[in-house]
Amino acid sequence: MKKKVAPLTDLPQEFSFIHRHFAGLAGPAALGLKDDAAVFTPPAGKELVIAADAMVENVHFLPDDPPETIGRKLLRCNLSDLAAMGATPEGWLLTLARPPGLDDNWFEAFCGGLKADQEYFGLSLLGGDTTSTRGPLVLSLTILGSVMQGQAIRRSGARAGDGLWVTGTIGDGALGLRALQGTLSDPSGYLANRYRLPQPRIGLSLYGLASAAMDVSDGLLQDAGHLARENGLTLTITASMVPRSKAALACGPEWLETCLTGGDDYEILFAVPPAHEEMLEHAGILETPHGAVPVSRIGRFEEGNAGVTVIDGQGERLSFAKGGWSHL
Amino acid sequence: MKKKVAPLTDLPQEFSFIHRHFAGLAGPAALGLKDDAAVFTPPAGKELVIAADAMVENVHFLPDDPPETIGRKLLRCNLSDLAAMGATPEGWLLTLARPPGLDDNWFEAFCGGLKADQEYFGLSLLGGDTTSTRGPLVLSLTILGSVMQGQAIRRSGARAGDGLWVTGTIGDGALGLRALQGTLSDPSGYLANRYRLPQPRIGLSLYGLASAAMDVSDGLLQDAGHLARENGLTLTITASMVPRSKAALACGPEWLETCLTGGDDYEILFAVPPAHEEMLEHAGILETPHGAVPVSRIGRFEEGNAGVTVIDGQGERLSFAKGGWSHL
Known part of the structure; x- marks a missing residue:
């Protein structure tokens, strides 16, 4: 002192x-940062x-x-x-x-x-x-x-049958960290940049479209686990449907687990009732004030309380040693 | 990681x-601390x-x-x-x-x-x-x-002639820290408790009474300096009028400077236009939902831009080596 x-x-x-x-x-x-506190007038x-x-x-x-x-x-x-x-x-x-x-x-x-x-x-x-x-x-x-009023999207609200969707690409941040640590090649610097400067998906119009949403910060599978648990449902994710960037795919198939379980994505994971899915599938994007954001369906909510199951393109179950980030 | x-x-x-x-x-x-964010409805x-x-x-x-x-x-x-x-x-x-x-x-x-x-x-x-x-x-x-709406009390708003008032007693927190560090005797533990558990003056009805206010956290003289500067006025504080607890007074006169410049008071320093001062002087307290809070006039705002002057009971100027806490 x-x-x-x-x-x-x-x-x-x-x-x-x-x-x-x-x-x-x-x-x-x-x-002016000179008073004891700020005085903020909430929008009416x-x-x-x-x-x-x-x-x-x-x-x-x-x-x-x-x-x-x-x-x-x-x-x-x-x-x-x-x-x-x-x-x-x-x-x-x-x-x-x-x-x-x-x-x-x-x-x-x-x-x-x-x-x-x-x-x-x-x-x-x-x-x-x-x-x-x-x-x-x-x-x-x-x-x-x-x-x-009443239009905040919560983590709860998904129903069995809803699709699980995600914005952008998954895994770039985790791979970017490995690149900065020197354990992975990142010739263009794309992955490192995604680690350092995630792109928050501000302005996604999820109200009326999504039944539940959360951001992916601690790894896709761990965060999907939260969504499954919060909704009392089982989630099945098809690994090959999880969108990955060109740079991530260029790292090779052995980095799939890192993409699915690493953190630092800051993409939005959201549930979409079947009635809205065809339109979304067709568009493949959602507009925001900061440009169009690609969206992809990666799985589906089902009855049950079995957490997250990851399958490959043939429906075979994949298993991973690591569940995701914990900051403790 | x-x-x-x-x-x-x-x-x-x-x-x-x-x-x-x-x-x-x-x-x-x-x-439930389970979503990405809280949803808070501001009071109408x-x-x-x-x-x-x-x-x-x-x-x-x-x-x-x-x-x-x-x-x-x-x-x-x-x-x-x-x-x-x-x-x-x-x-x-x-x-x-x-x-x-x-x-x-x-x-x-x-x-x-x-x-x-x-x-x-x-x-x-x-x-x-x-x-x-x-x-x-x-x-x-x-x-x-x-x-x-419009009733927040700011640091600015005081005028020349307004009295400078303070809640509670000043210096207990700084002395309590010295006691916990072993450089001062605190037989009752009163000062250490004031350091560890300041009493925030929630519920003071300052609107309509005070022209400016701030809390005293970095030392009375430093914080009074902020009030003087924010209002473009000079402040004269009479040291002997600064309220000190029995426990603080028992430490002896050599601790006056610590009381005036030490931090951790968490009392409220406020300006009161002369028209309201007689009533306040008479009452000597302000009511809050958590009980009555003693209030004392310790100085006055004057024209000028000379910061804070501290005088003794005879009007002689006192000077101190230390201005107050900085956390950097």
């Missing part, structure tokens, strides 16, 4: 740090959707990841939670425990990345806190979004 | 940890007040502090931010980066303290995240409160 010797009229180090780096991110509700007739996620150096990102992607990744992970609920981003708060080694240049790049992303996704900083630590960098981000 | 080997139908360790310790704290908006006609604070082991609390007070302290620090704005608590989110040494018993006590406090202050857990770290325990808490 340190005290700073400073004349009473000076701005202490903590406040000048916040002003220097974060004031440019603050929206009107943040009151809407419910708020709120989530918080933390990231720790060496657990969720690598110490030599570019600082401009570290903040963006955390923001995008939280945006992915909003996307899964069908919510529109409104604002975010950030706390950071800062180790001695990170200098002003690092934070300038870190905040620059966040600024680009908050403009792109249409939200602004509401508040936060900075503190020192002798341990690794710890970032914690709380995100606020809004959704029309 | 570790992967857990687990059958696909098992709950991973992270989820059972959350269920075991945190499910009992979750309110209806938290959706009210604005939301939102703040986030982080606490790091060895910076904001001591490793041998009782676990039941550590969580409560963080919650209370955030509640103090709501109190300063005149807001009513609604809910909170918690992220924690958990070092290997903390076991289930530790978290049971930690959550037990939080449960008692959330019931007392009338709010419930909305969501959060847990992760592992090899560094110190890092806790980050986001709090949501509500206030009638």
Whole structure:
């Protein structure tokens, strides 16, 4: 614990740090980051959707990841939670425990990345806190979004017979981590980029289409297991139907398990009643304000309570040693 | 980074940890802590007040502090931010980066303290995240409160001539820290308890009374400096008028500077226009749902932009080497 010797009229180090780096991110509700709290007027007739996620150096990102992607990744992970609920981003708060080694240049790049992303996704900083630590960098981000009353998509709501669908491609993030760790070749850098900068599926119009949804962050099979359990149903997934990028397929068939069980996808997994499936199958995409997102059916919900079964194209059951990420 | 080997139908360790310790704290908006985000319906006609604070082991609390007070302290620090704005608590989110040494018993006590406090202050857990770290325990808490439209009390709004008032007593927390560090005697344990369990002044009816307010967390003089600067005014504080507890006074006059510049007070510092001061002077308290809170005038706002001046009872200027806490 340190005290700073400073004349009473000076701005202490903590406040000048916040002003220097974060004031440019603050929206009107943040009151210039100078008050004890932000005052946020919720959009009329809407419910708020709120989530918080933390990231720790060496657990969720690598110490030599570019600082401009570290903040963006955390923001995008939280945006992915909003996307899964069908919510529109409104604002975010950030706390950071800062180790001695990170200098002003690092934070300038870190905040620059966040600024680009908050403009792109249409939200602004509401508040936060900075503190020192002798341990690794710890970032914690709380995100606020809004959704029309009663239109939030939940994890529960799927019925037997509903199809299981997923956005984008699965496995790129997990393979990108292996590439950055040097155990996998990634000539184009596509996989590493997918690990560092996931694409949250903000603006998917799931209301009226999906009966349940969640984001895939801890590995497809583990997260599908949550969906199965929350709905008291069995899920059968056909491995060959799980969409993989060209770069992921180029890694070879021995990486299938990593794709299905690795984390860091930040795609949306959702249940679709049969009545809506033909249209979706035909379109193959869902439109969002940020462009069209490919969608693929990968399985189906069935009666029972047997978790997730993975089969190959011939209907043979596949088994895997690893279930997915746990951050503990 | 570790992967857990687990059958696909098992709950991973992270989820059972959350269920075991945190499910009992979750309110209806938290959706059982099972969805990607909470869905919170803002009270009609009210604005939301939102703040986030982080606490790091060895910076904001001591490793041998009782676990039941550590969580409560963080919650209370955030509640103090709501109190300063005149807001009513609604809910909170918690992220924690958990070092290997903390076991289930530790978290049971930690959550037990939080449960008692959330019931007392009338709010419930909305969501959060847990992760592992090899560094110190890092806790980050986001709090949501509500206030009638336009009735949030800001740091700005004071005018020259307004009195500077403060709730409770100043310096107990800073002295309590010294007592726990063994550099000060605290025979009754009163000061240590004030350090570990600050009393947030929730329910102070400041609207219509105070022209500006903030909570005192980084030391009275530093925080008074913020109020002076935010209002473009000079503040003169009379040291002898700053209320100190019996236990603080018993430490002796040499601890005055620690009381005025040490942190961890979590009292409310507020500006009162002269027209309201006589009534307040006469009452000496403000009522809250949690009991009467003593209030004391300690200074006055004046024209100018000279920060904070501290004088003794004879009007002589006092000077201090240290301005207050910075957490960086």
